[in-house]
Amino acid sequence: MFSHVTLGSNDLERARRFYSAVMATLGLTEPFEMKDAIVYGDLTGAKLFIVPPFDGQAATNGNGTHxxxxxxxxxxxxxxxxxxLANGGSDEGAPGLRxxxxxxxxxAYVRDPDGNKLQAVCHSRRG
Incomplete structure (x- = not known):
């Protein structure tokens, strides 16, 4: 359905520490390296990019976006x-059934250190 999602960051090294830990829990790795960007996902499939905004302005998060x-x-x-939570994120909704x-x-919902809202979701009833 989509090629990629891009989130802004004001501190890529801080973001790398956060996303390396968080994405590992979901079995996601960086398929390739880019200067001034962090990338997770599949080489030819959907990806998540974390970058400083291209316009040089401060990264901000979107209200209602996750x-x-x-x-x-x-x-x-x-x-x-x-x-x-252990890597600089904040709680936006503890793990549980919805x-x-x-x-x-x-x-479960969290915010990354730049305030971007993320969720991990499992649709299976198996643990």
């Missing part, structure tokens, strides 16, 4: 949330 990342298990959602979406919707 990126939801698929997790294969509820344990991965839990690990994602814990890694985010049955108002559907019966097996298990998610």
């Amino acid at each position: 990126v939801a990342l698929l997790a294969a298990s509820r344990a991965m959602v839990d690990a994602f949330h814990a890694a985010a 049955p108002h979406y559907h019966a097996n919707y298990y998610g």
Whole structure:
């Protein structure tokens, strides 16, 4: 459905520490390296880019905007949330069921150190 999502950062080294820990919990790695960018995802599939804004202005987060990342298990959602908090992120919604979406919707919400809102979600009822 999409090629990539880009989030802004004001401190790429701080972002790299955060995203390295958080993305590892979901089994995501950097398929290639770029100068002044952090990239996660599949070489030919969907990717997440973290970059300083191209216009040179400060990175800001969008109110009502978040990126939801698929997790294969509820344990991965839990690990994602814990890694985010341990690496400079903040809590926006502890891991748990959100049955108002559907019966097996298990998610957690965090903000990265730049204030971007992220979610990990598992749609399976298996742990």
